[in-house]
Amino acid sequence: MVKLYNDGKRITAALSGDIDHHTARLMRAELDDVISHSHPEMLIIDLENVGFMDSSGIGLILGRLKAMRENGGDIIIKNARPNIAAVIRISGLSNLIAEGVRT
Amino acid sequence: MKKEILNEARIQFPSCSANESFARAAAAAFAAQADPTVQEISEIKTAVSEAVTNAIVHGYRDRMGTVELHLRRYADNTIYIAVKDKGSGIENIEQAMTPLFTTAADEERSGLGFSVMESFMDKLRVKSAAGKGTTVTMEKKLNRREK
Numbered sequence A: 001m002v003k004l005y006n007d008g009k010r011i012t013a014a015l016s017g018d019i020d021h022h023t024a025r026l027m028r029a030e031l032d033d034v035i036s037h038s039h040p041e042m043l044i045i046d047l048e049n050v051g052f053m054d055s056s057g058i059g060l061i062l063g064r065l066k067a068m069r070e071n072g073g074d075i076i077i078k079n080a081r082p083n084i085a086a087v088i089r090i091s092g093l094s095n096l097i098a099e100g101v102r103t
Numbered sequence B: 001m002k003k004e005i006l007n008e009a010r011i012q013f014p015s016c017s018a019n020e021s022f023a024r025a026a027a028a029a030f031a032a033q034a035d036p037t038v039q040e041i042s043e044i045k046t047a048v049s050e051a052v053t054n055a056i057v058h059g060y061r062d063r064m065g066t067v068e069l070h071l072r073r074y075a076d077n078t079i080y081i082a083v084k085d086k087g088s089g090i091e092n093i094e095q096a097m098t099p100l101f102t103t104a105a106d107e108e109r110s111g112l113g114f115s116v117m118e119s120f121m122d123k124l125r126v127k128s129a130a131g132k133g134t135t136v137t138m139e140k141k142l143n144r145r146e147k
Ligand SMILES: Nc1ncnc2c1ncn2[C@@H]1O[C@H](COP(=O)(O)OP(=O)(O)OP(=O)(O)O)[C@@H](O)[C@H]1O
Pocket: A055, A056, A059, B050, B054, B055, B056, B058, B059, B060, B085, B087, B088, B089, B090, B096, B097, B101, B102, B103, B104, B108, B109, B110, B111, B112, B113, B114, B115, B134
């Protein structure tokens, strides 16, 4: 599930549940929708309520990162649990993980 | 030396994506008997999810098929996991296991599945034949917690 908090330039997408190949498709559609309609400068992906994520989640984040950067925007990941942070580290995307970003 | 098997399970399911979460939950429930840490459980779940997803999205790319999850718990507190499909198989296993190599970039796959399995499990072996299918075998030794 994707919950969106929009303050114009920054949009926080609070994802919840498991992120895998099965669930990523719907999340992708919702995130692409908000990126193409709201053109945020920053997309903050909040993983606080995500208990599981595998490499399908990396594909999901990378795809959105591409779309955001094409328009001069960027992505921040916050509140990733240790097991998910480990997957993000393997993918080389740890630089997207923000410590203590407030939104 | 043959390792003593304390428990064993085989689960077969069709290659629909809803079974990705079923398979990792089943593996986690099986491994729970060996008293794993929270971290060990989530590493096992992630590795199983990678292997099962690969069987579903790559092995049975254009069709449905049966995926088999084979679980064993050895007396030395090692969990053995094999994920088997009878799908397309892999032409070049070494290349497939190279980090970031993918044949499905257009589907937002990033070639990290095998890297994740490798880093979360102690052993990873891939057996595959083009046109016949793939078996991914993994083992993880659980470090007994102090009680
Ligand atoms: N069960 C399988 N049957 C056929 N081909 C496979 C199988 N598993 C893996 N492959 C091949 O190996 C490649 C690498 O697999 P890996 O899991 O590392 O990356 P990916 O699945 O492409 O991307 P990601 O896992 O990051 O989403 C795949 O792109 C595919 O070509």
